[in-house]
Amino acid sequence: MEKLRSLIRPNILSMAPYSSARDEFDAGDSAQKIMLDANENSFGGPIDANLARYPGSLRKQVLQRIATSKSLNPGQVFLGNGSDEAIDLLLRALVQPGRDNIIIMPPTYGMYAVQAQIQQADVRSAWQNPDFSPNSEAVLRVTDQQSKLLFLCSPNNPTGACLPESFVLEMLEKFPGIVVLDEAYQEFSGKGSWISRLNEFPNLVVLQTFSKAWGLAGIRLGMAFAHPFLIQILNNIRYPYNINTSTLTLALQALDNQDNVLTQKQLIIQERERMALALSSLKVVEQVYPSEANFLLIKVQDADGLYRHLLQNGLVVRNRNKEPLCQNCLRITIGRPEENDQLLNSIQSFPINR
Structure with a gap:
């Protein structure tokens, strides 16, 4: 004391x-x-x-x-x-x-x-x-x-x-x-x-x-x-x-209503694991960092360019490119399954090495 x-x-x-x-x-x-x-x-x-x-x-x-x-x-x-x-x-x-x-x-x-x-x-x-x-x-x-x-x-x-x-x-x-x-x-x-x-x-x-x-x-x-x-x-x-x-x-x-919280938490964790696997297979994604939160940090070839591309497609993520140790990184909140699918499709359509 x-x-x-x-x-x-x-x-x-x-x-x-x-x-x-x-x-x-x-x-x-x-x-x-x-x-x-x-x-x-x-x-x-x-x-x-x-x-x-x-x-x-x-x-x-x-x-x-x-x-x-x-x-x-x-x-x-x-x-x-x-x-x-x-x-x-x-x-x-x-x-x-x-x-x-x-x-x-x-x-x-x-x-x-x-x-x-x-x-x-x-x-x-x-x-x-x-x-x-x-x-x-x-x-x-x-x-x-x-x-x-x-x-x-x-x-x-x-x-x-x-x-x-x-x-x-x-x-x-x-x-x-x-x-x-x-x-x-x-x-x-x-x-x-x-x-x-x-x-x-x-x-x-x-x-x-x-x-x-x-x-x-x-x-x-x-x-x-x-x-x-x-x-x-x-x-x-x-x-x-x-x-x-x-x-x-x-x-x-x-x-x-804590049971509802537990149900949603499990859904988010399941989507996080699905998204981590799917993102790691995309060519523009160089690394998916292990996460125990409701978001993923990914390293890509051109964070600023991909960020703008996603915005043009109606998707808002967090550009962490200027953060220490996070060069060319984007932070992606885990959304609903249909939102996550739309994000994956949009990232896949991003032209590499423009």
């Missing part, structure tokens, strides 16, 4: 968090109370929706449901406006602007660096190996006592590769700050979540999301799982009512 406290900025530790009306009194959804404490519009809004009140007990319900499903206590769960909010708050809580640093392992999710730069953190890169395997020596080489956060993405975006357990363990044992393991695509990997090991490692934060396997990117709901002390810090500095009523309501509905 003292080690964790020493990592938090002193002004964050000493601040008094804002207390909202629903923090001070939560009547619950069914309680018959006349609520005149939050300066809401008691007449309701211009649309036929029960949204005149700030979200209250719904948040607690979602927290409890998620915690139970992960075999955790609610105090180990943070709900954010996407995982990006948890990333932002971790940076604000730990990183002293202009003094501290964070470490990333390119190529990886770009928002780690963007949000760190907003916080005026020094962003240090520990490059992955050319085969997209992690380089522990590179991480430790750029680490010092001002290194507050190490961002790991597994499966990684944009490569789709999972980090070996031995590497994660080494980082948890040797990194002086907090190890943030982003598991946005974990459900597609077939590997267990590091959430099950939170009690072993107080310096571990695991991120997950409703945007990928759950198919709810539009509701913007992310989760952070960590030691209760860290979760309390995040809650102390988040905006009040950061998760809206509509999102919470839809999340509860989704949690009641």
Whole structure:
């Protein structure tokens, strides 16, 4: 606990968090109370929706449901406006602007660096190996006592590769700050979540999301799982009512339909394996990288040209050609079978060596 406290900025530790009306009194959804404490519009809004009140007990319900499903206590769960909010708050809580640093392992999710730069953190890169395997020596080489956060993405975006357990363990044992393991695509990997090991490692934060396997990117709901002390810090500095009523309501509905999530996940994995095999047989494709996510990274002869060709045929993929170690690479999200077939046909029609 003292080690964790020493990592938090002193002004964050000493601040008094804002207390909202629903923090001070939560009547619950069914309680018959006349609520005149939050300066809401008691007449309701211009649309036929029960949204005149700030979200209250719904948040607690979602927290409890998620915690139970992960075999955790609610105090180990943070709900954010996407995982990006948890990333932002971790940076604000730990990183002293202009003094501290964070470490990333390119190529990886770009928002780690963007949000760190907003916080005026020094962003240090520990490059992955050319085969997209992690380089522990590179991480430790750029680490010092001002290194507050190490961002790991597994499966990684944009490569789709999972980090070996031995590497994660080494980082948890040797990194002086907090190890943030982003598991946005974990459900597609077939590997267990590091959430099950939170009690072993107080310096571990695991991120997950409703945007990928759950198919709810539009509701913007992310989760952070960590030691209760860290979760309390995040809650102390988040905006009040950061998760809206509509999102919470839809999340509860989704949690009641988890069988559908499992079915769709299996369909995506099956399509991923089919697409990997089919793409590897196309002449323009030089390499299909192994993926445990819901996308494939492929290396082609002319990424920019193929990207434009696909756009002209109504197909939008992600051009990663300018990313480190991803020269001439495209990232392809696994779509529905008919969408994937259309993509394959369009790639096959691309003229090589124009």
